[in-house]
Amino acid sequence: MNIKDKFKKFFSKKRHIATIATIIILLTIIGLNNYLPVGPGNYNQKQIDKIHSSTSSDHFSFAVMGDNKNSFKIFSKILKDIDNDHYIFAIDVGDLVYDGEKAKYRIFYNIIKNERTPFLVAIGNHDIREGGAENYFDIFGKFYYSFDYDNSLFIVLDDANEKRIDAVQMKWLEGELQKSEQHKFVFLHVPPFDPRSGVDHSLSDKENAKEFMDLMEKYRPNIVFTSHIHAYFDEMKNGV
Template sequence: MKKYLFNKFISCIVILTLIVSVGIKLYSVFTFPEIEDWNYKQIKKIDETHNSYSFAVFGDNRDSITTFNNLIHKLNKDSIIFAIDVGDLVEDGEKEKFRFFINQIKKVNKPFLTVIGNHELRENGRANYYQMFGRFYYSFTVGKSYFIILDDANEKRLDLWQLDWLKKELKKSQSYKYRFVFMHVPLYDPRKGGDKKGHSLKDVTFARYLNKLFDKYHVSMLFCSHIHGYYKGYWQNTPFIITGGAGAKLAGTDPSHYFYHYIKVNISEQGVQYEVVRLNTPDFELIDRLLHDTGMFIYAFIAIHFDIIIIIGCIYILILLYFKQDKIKIMYHA
């Protein structure tokens, strides 16, 4: 009797798994369409003739639904003309998780650009990112401002090709009034003081070199995230803002640094102003994040391994039917 009940239980689990798998696969196909060259297409939507305008910067939304959705809702009501997410878009770089993120940001009613972060590199993420978002580093202009997006997702340094490209871009940017640079991992960790190792570029010698390069070409502001909080200051002569408050778990409890937010950058003929826009932290944020992580793991696992799950399930059912048929034959002959 126990064996019979156990077999029934396993059969129900297998059938339920097959039904859920088919449902998730259909949901994935029809809800998350394939995309490519996302950033290039978003840049094309930006009106480059503006001289007075606002844009938003934020990062580290990777394991959030409620807070990140609140941020999106606020962006849609804000007077910005575009937004830049400075990396850690997803928990890891599985394609289905990128597609889930894209489904979130499709609700934004302004152009939305991305920077690659270290979490995007996991699970073959670099290839998936390139396929969906396009180039790892790129530049564009709006009015009298020059925007440079970098890839330091390896948390160490820029490769030689990118470094050569950056030098050329910085030279070109000199004819513009403002120069904004975006990269996920900061040069240094402001919590450590000076240029000591921290949650920042591991190659400190290269960080110093990059710092001098930014100083030389008078970068107006360097935007980073990676540290889940808010910091503002100067690295030598280069001003920086760390904005890692888009939804991932905050890195501390100091209310002056650790809160959910985005940065609104206001550009006019008079200059540039940086406004911190705070977001509410919901009481159920921890539960929300736990449910998100669990749900994303199950969803991504089934969506990615759908074929294997279906094959194993079908084999199990065929074996079950075979033995059941064999049992009927024995009973009939008896």
């Protein structure tokens, strides 16, 4: 073997080793990405603490959105608009990601983590896919919660299963609605009824949906916000 052939063999072997090393490094990074925590945990509570630390006002505005899924470019633009409009907080009413894989939650979290305006989330049906419920809990905390600001109460629910609001949560909801705050606002992903004709993207347990609506009619919150149907709709229904 001449000197030229020896060099070819040496560098070919070196490239082979480098390729293997690169693959090992990439696999290690991918593996770590599946195990490293996405955020600090209890994210929603940290946002509520930020809201409580702000100066209270008799007149304030908040922003509501939903179903952004993987539309990260548009979502980032909306967040900039929110920061420029001086809302006291914003809330995403579910379907934060297309499915609940940790990698997708990581992208979503990296977009919202430096948001100036306190940014809260509710859980949607897409968020619990691919084992997403556990990932959601590890990042954002409780699946349903409430908080107050000034003379208003905000109640965030979990109906991501698209079927029903469970009995424990329903009882908790009534207890929250009985509180004395002057204004009450309720947020959930899947609506109790679909306002459109010919389609039905609402809670599939109609008795449970009626139970929820009965509570709303009894306690008359100012507004109930939902998403899920990918359309804008505003209606007064039986006083709610």
